[in-house]
Amino acid sequence: MKSQNFTEALLSWYRLHGRHDLPWQKDPTPYRVWVSEIMLQQTQVSTVIDYYQRFMSQFLSVKSLSEAELDQVLGLWSGLGYYARARNLHRCAQIIFTQYHGEFPNNVDQLSELPGIGRSTAGAILSFSMGVRAPILDGNVKRVLTRYHAIEGSPSESAVNKRLWDLAECYTPNKNFSEYNQAMMDLGATICTRRNPTCQQCPVMSDCRAFNESRAHEFPYSKKSKRLRPKKTTHLLMIKTSSDEFLFVKRPPMGIWGGLWSFPECPMGEDIKTWCVQHLHLDISNIEHWPAFNHTFTHFDLTIQPVLLTISAQNNYRMMESSDKIWYKVSEPLPGGIAAPVSQLLTKLKGVYDRSHDLLSKITETS
Numbered sequence: 120m121k122s123q124n125f126t127e128a129l130l131s132w133y134r135l136h137g138r139h140d141l142p143w144q145k146d147p148t149p150y151r152v153w154v155s156e157i158m159l160q161q162t163q164v165s166t167v168i169d170y171y172q173r174f175m176s177q178f179l180s181v182k183s184l185s186e187a188e189l190d191q192v193l194g195l196w197s198g199l200g201y202y203a204r205a206r207n208l209h210r211c212a213q214i215i216f217t218q219y220h221g222e223f224p225n226n227v228d229q230l231s232e233l234p235g236i237g238r239s240t241a242g243a244i245l246s247f248s249m250g251v252r253a254p255i256l257d258g259n260v261k262r263v264l265t266r267y268h269a270i271e272g273s274p275s276e277s278a279v280n281k282r283l284w285d286l287a288e289c290y291t292p293n294k295n296f297s298e299y300n301q302a303m304m305d306l307g308a309t310i311c312t313r314r315n316p317t318c319q320q321c322p323v324m325s326d327c328r329a330f331n332e333s334r335a336h337e338f339p340y341s342k343k344s345k346r347l348r349p350k351k352t353t354h355l356l357m358i359k360t361s362s363d364e365f366l367f368v369k370r371p372p373m374g375i376w377g378g379l380w381s382f383p384e385c386p387m388g389e390d391i392k393t394w395c396v397q398h399l400h401l402d403i404s405n406i407e408h409w410p411a412f413n414h415t416f417t418h419f420d421l422t423i424q425p426v427l428l429t430i431s432a433q434n435n436y437r438m439m440e441s442s443d444k445i446w447y448k449v450s451e452p453l454p455g456g457i458a459a460p461v462s463q464l465l466t467k468l469k470g471v472y473d474r475s476h477d478l479l480s481k482i483t484e485t486s
């Protein structure tokens with residue numbers, strides 16, 4: 120199939136079967152498209168829609184986002200994961216507002232210099248919202264192209280990546296480029312899916328090498344990994360007062376869960392009571408170990424060992440409150456963004472308190 124035919128087949132398929140009603144397709148300004156593209160990185164459309172609508176109703180423009188507190192941004196991002204995206208979004212809004220007078224640059228080079236915007240995201244912003252022809256190469260497009268051409272080698276290898284960009288450039292038409300880009304994203308998301316692609320419904324099946332060789336499942340090749348994924352273990356300390364408030368600390372801006380609120384983390388091998396005295400000046404009267412659970416990061420696996428600690432009555436715990444340490448009641452609104460494992464633990468804690476309140480009210484009713 121010639122490149123023109125490939126492109127035409129995609130465009131015809133898109134008109135009949137593509138997605139035309141996504142929230143960011145209405146009034147596609149650079150700001151709206153940019154936020155959607157950042158949220159869609161590593162995340163499916165069905166998950167993103169609610170987050171996107173909440174975010175856009177809170178931050179109507181790049182100006183309002185640039186003036187927001189990072190806590191507010193992370194709060195609206197809670198549960199979406201990959202929090203560096205939210206921190207970059209906030210920083211990028213401030214740069215666009217101060218250095219570009221609130222207007223997005225209209226070329227790939229300048230857009231790609233902004234935090235969190237790579238060449239493919241720049242291409243999506245330009246083609247979807249500014250009428251500028253620019254190819255994209257996100258995960259969906261890579262999957263379609265590697266299968267269609269049966270490209271061996273991982274897209275993370277520079278030679279493979281270059282070939283994919285060359286193909287993306289070659290297939291992107293001079294007219295209707297925004298429909299074509301959306302068509303490639305939609306084909307990858309709905310037909311040429313990671314597992315079990317539905318090739319019988321694919322507009323380019325007849326010339327797809329992977330399909331014709333029954334090798335679709337082989338592509339794209341994954342990154343060669345000689346080393347096993349590193350594993351780490353840590354204690355998360357759910358430290359509570361007699362009035363059921365929990366110590367929340369704000370994590371440093373960089374590193375895992377950067378800028379999010381969390382339970383304090385105590386390194387393995389430390390004596391927990393001693394660590395609390397040395398680092399938090401708190402005496403602990405009771406320790407209860409909860410079952411461990413796993414959390415996966417991009418580069419390592421973390422085993423979390425939660426520990427419920429009660430502080431001794433004589434602690435003057437109010438003294439320690441500051442901009443990055445608070446005592447938090449599980450029934451209150453969150454102070455900002457929290458990571459998924461902390462959210463999981465809070466849900467369990469709420470369950471424990473709801474059950475104990477039910478029990479208490481039953482005892483009171485019968486007494």
Ligand code: SF4
Nearest residue numbers: 311318321324327330
């Ligand atoms: Fe993907 Fe199958 Fe279409 Fe090839 S034929 S591009 S493997 S959906």
